[in-house]
Amino acid sequence: MSGAWPQGLPTTLTYPPTGIGAALVGSARRFPDRAAFVEGDRSLTFAELYDQSLRVARGLRERGIGPGGTVALLLPNGLSFPVSYFGAMLAGAVVALLNPAQPAVELRDQLEESSADCVITVPACLPVLDKAAGPRLRLTVVAPAPPDRLRPGAVGLDELLRAEAEPVPSAVAPRGAEELAQLSFTGGTTGRSKAVRVLHRNLTASVLQAACWRSGAVPQLDQDGGLGLRQLPEARHPRSVAPGQVVCVAVAPLFHAMGIVSLGASVLQGTTVVFCGRFEPARYLDLVRQHHANTVIGSPPMFRALLADPSAAGRDLGSVLLVSSGAAPIDQVTLERLHGLFPSACVAEGYGLTEATMAITLGPVGPVTPPPPPGTVGLPAFDTEVRIRAVDGTDEPLPVGEVGEVWARGPQITDGYHGHPELTRNQFRDGWLRTGDLGRLDADGYLYLVGRAKDMLIYKGYNVYPQHLEEVLCQHPAVAQASVVGVPSEGVGEIPVGFVVRRAGAGADEAELLAFVAERVVPYARLRGLRLVDALPVSAAGKILKRRLQEQWTG
Secondary structure, eight states: OOSOOBTTOOSOOOOOSOOTHHHHHHHHHHSTTSEEEEETTEEEEHHHHHHHHHHHHHHHHHTTOSTTOEEEEEOOSSTHHHHHHHHHHHTTOEEEEOOTTSOHHHHHHHHHHHTOSEEEEOGGGHHHHHHHOOTTOOEEEESSOOSSOOOTTEEEHHHHTTSOOOOOGGGTOSSOTTSEEEEEEOOOSSSSOOEEEEEHHHHHHHHHHHHHHHHTEEEEEOTTSOEEEEEOGGGOOTTOOOTTOOEEEEOSOTTSHHHHHHHHHHHHHTOEEEEOOSOOHHHHHHHHHHTTOOEEEEOHHHHHHHHHSGGGTTOOOTTOOEEEEOSSOOOHHHHHHHHHHSTTOEEEEOEEOGGGSSEEEEOOOSOBSSOOOTTOOOEEOTTOEEEEEOTTOOSSBOOTTOOEEEEEESTTOOOOBTTOHHHHHHHEETTEEEEEEEEEEOTTOOEEEEEETTTOEEETTEEEOHHHHHHHHHTSTTEEEEEEEEEEETTTEEEEEEEEEEOTTOOOOHHHHHHHHHTTSOGGGSOSEEEEOSOOOBOTTSOBOHHHHHHHHHO
16 A cells, blocks of 8 residues: 555445446446536437447347447437447447547558448448458448448347347356456557556446546445446545536546556546537636536647636636546646636546556545645556666666666456567566556655656766656746657657747747757757647647657757
8 A cells, every 4th residue: 555545435346256247237237327428419318328228239240240249339428428338338339439530541451450240330440441340250230321322231229229128147247257248559759559458346446536536436336237326425525526416527538558547437426527628728617607517528739728828718627526637748838827716626647558548647636635746647446556677678667766767567457469479478467557657656655757767868877858858848927838759869868859839929939949948958858959840749638749740850
């Protein structure tokens, strides 16, 4: 146990041997008439979500898609996503989570890597799917079905929903805990995207870790095997929200690790999730106010966009009690401004990877002694160990305070990369995940990230950490967003160069920003170049695509 821990929470959880479908079974019984998902003027209650998921499950099984098969979801956020996701899970199939915005070449690779038998998608994705789909694909489900005639081998989701909603024994535990539940693809920010093998026990553990941490609760099974939460009186605090009373406006893509685990945790908590659609800061804030949302989940680029929007000024957003952030650390300037935008909220930063299903560390949302210091990304989640080791892979942990590579072990650590045993052996060792991130631990167990091991550059023999330079840039009042990458330079190894998006109306130029950084860092860590850009390239999960920035600089 670390020196710091949230008040009233146990350090360990009991993880029932159930599939994620048990969370839906439990919430459909506990909160049948509560809205589970809202999209515009349409919504689904928990009872309706369960009913429709069972219909999709039976419709898939009637078409030969069940245990042993793989259902790929090529869907944007919307009501069809949770129905399709839980329907495929209850059918006993493996779910492959695919980015609906990716080009045909990448989609083809992911369909092949996942061995998908079936794709559930939307009409807008059909042209790209036609270019990407191989002969293995047996069934295409379209939601909603286009008005023109569907091609051979395709059906509308509405047709599956006409199947009889028949509860089956596999509804709660569709496959064994050690069986594959889903394939989650990495973001590809530093290389080719890879399929991560998430077992049923990994998925259930990660969902429980997130939900119990936020709710101050522990898992409990009802008499029929439905999974729910029991809130602990000793863990309650002024920002506590009981299961069945949480409202969240969702913008994180559900095909991403953060999105899919948040989906499972939301269903487990009885949360009403309001889909935002295309992210527009003013509309997002309108939805938060309209629905009296008490939870906001996002990433630093999203929060910076909210803060930069003129409509944010003067809004009454006091209903928000929790702001949960992931994907990358928040710089201190943005963090302070977030507290101003959401005055009643705790801002909790977490850290995770697709290879860890989602979270490794979580920021406390309730009282903790000592309180989270500035710059931390939280404490190790329930039943999770974090160690800092030398970058060369030496097994012995480094002393407290020293920077090294972050390794993690826990029930949420996945089974490796699908079809890539060599990559798996390199990253997964004796139950430990080698994250590839650089960080340090303090004496109380709080983790601080320094950057990606692959991002660290060596200039004339000195280690230079881009994340620190980004934080310095963001201290300048003219800087809205910043990213620093290393590029090759003859004779010195690599040099750090920056890309900056200025705030609206700001007039700082490259020379001023370079001088600003030079005054605040050691000489060898100074930026050697800087470009002003209109926007930074980001992945669907909100992570900056540094490889693309390097290509822009050298190209």
